Amino acid sequence: MCFSNSTISEISKVAQSNNLNIEFSSSLKHNLSNVNIFNKFKINSKLIHNYFPAPKNPFVLNLASKNNEIRELSIKHCISNIELSAKNKINFYAAHAGFCIDPELNSLGEFIQLKKGFVRSEHLGIFIESLNKILRVAESLKVNFYIENNVISNQNFSKNGNINSFLCCDAEEINYIFKKVKNDYFGLLLDTAHLKVSSSTLNLNPIEEVNKILYHIGAIHHSDNNGKIDSNDPLDKNYWFLKFKKKFDTWSHIIEVKNLTLKQINEQVRIIS
Numbered sequence: 001m002c003f004s005n006s007t008i009s010e011i012s013k014v015a016q017s018n019n020l021n022i023e024f025s026s027s028l029k030h031n032l033s034n035v036n037i038f039n040k041f042k043i044n045s046k047l048i049h050n051y052f053p054a055p056k057n058p059f060v061l062n063l064a065s066k067n068n069e070i071r072e073l074s075i076k077h078c079i080s081n082i083e084l085s086a087k088n089k090i091n092f093y094a095a096h097a098g099f100c101i102d103p104e105l106n107s108l109g110e111f112i113q114l115k116k117g118f119v120r121s122e123h124l125g126i127f128i129e130s131l132n133k134i135l136r137v138a139e140s141l142k143v144n145f146y147i148e149n150n151v152i153s154n155q156n157f158s159k160n161g162n163i164n165s166f167l168c169c170d171a172e173e174i175n176y177i178f179k180k181v182k183n184d185y186f187g188l189l190l191d192t193a194h195l196k197v198s199s200s201t202l203n204l205n206p207i208e209e210v211n212k213i214l215y216h217i218g219a220i221h222h223s224d225n226n227g228k229i230d231s232n233d234p235l236d237k238n239y240w241f242l243k244f245k246k247k248f249d250t251w252s253h254i255i256e257v258k259n260l261t262l263k264q265i266n267e268q269v270r271i272i273s
Contacts, residue, residue, distance in 0.1 A: 001025060001223075001232060002260045008037050016042065018262060023254045026051035030058070039088065046088065047254070048081045050095050050148070063134075064098025064127035064167055071130060078134045078145070085143045092144035092218060092252070094189035097168035097177075098127040099150070114160045127167055128180050135183045146187045146218050149174060151194035151230045154201045169198040171212035178216050187218035192241045193225050193232065193256070200227040210244060219252040222272060232258040235271045248272070 003011045008028050015022045024038055024046065034053040038046070051061055055077070063078070065071040078095050085093045100123040103112050131147070138145040150166035157164055168174050174188065190213070199206040223232040224239055234257050255268045 001027060001256045001258055002265055004259045008034050012037055012041050014262070020265065021045035023047040023049050024052045025049040026054070028052055028054060030054040030056050035084070038084075047090060048085055048093050051077075060103050061095060062099050062102055063095065063130040064100065064123040065102050066123070066126065067102055070102055071126065075130050075133055079137045082134065082138050082141060082143045082145060086141040090143070092146055092187070094146035094148050094219060097147045097150045097166070098123060098130070099167065100165040112156055112165070114163060114165060118165065123167065124176070128177065131177070131181050131186070135181070135186055138185045139183060142185070144185045144187055144218060146189040147177070148189040148191050148221065149194050149198070151191070152198050152201050153230070154228060157201045164202070169194070170202055170204060171209045174213050174216065188213060188216040189219045189221060190217050191221040191256070193221070193223040193230050196225060196227055196240065197230050206240065207243060210241075214247070217251055219254065221254050221256045222268075223256045232256055234260070234264065235268055237271065239271065
């Protein structure tokens, strides 16, 4: 996210020459050499997130899909990344919570029109079943598996008749998942920007929401926004999540801010530190 449209090779060179820890994420396009470069990446810490490494035949990762092919591809991708994490001695891998619909590839981050109804409880059940399959592998390899809270923008909510088709946007549903899925290797990657937008859309208090899910958190994605759009803006000294700084030592922290210079990256690290 921080390095714009740079290639994985370019990112690796900058990171290693400046001692930066890197989360390899969804924005990196498919390339057969990506995994090899990742394996050779020598630095204090590296992470795999969600859709990396991008497959040759793209799809939207959805662990709650009713489409068997999409769901099985999603489960297989997560298990493969848990195995890759174990190989690289990485202690967690995180993927996005599921959807009650199957979004088109080019619709992610944009307005997603609901074309038909869905039964939320059915997708929650599918999601839980997928999580348990993945966690059996995660536990055997001693790699934590985290889910990331989804973001529901006002556009995707109000223009669809105040219907939320994304799972785990609020504390109530996140807690429901953790009540149903009991595993010591299961946790939450809290995206603070997602929570800020979702809380605004659903008329919730983000501070109260964090307090309700505090003890599920294993890692944090940090960025900011105006509460309306997940825009991956920089942090500043008024960053709302600094209220929880007493807990920071217990979590892993990832800066997910768009298009930063090396100087700006160091400034973002300083704010978190």
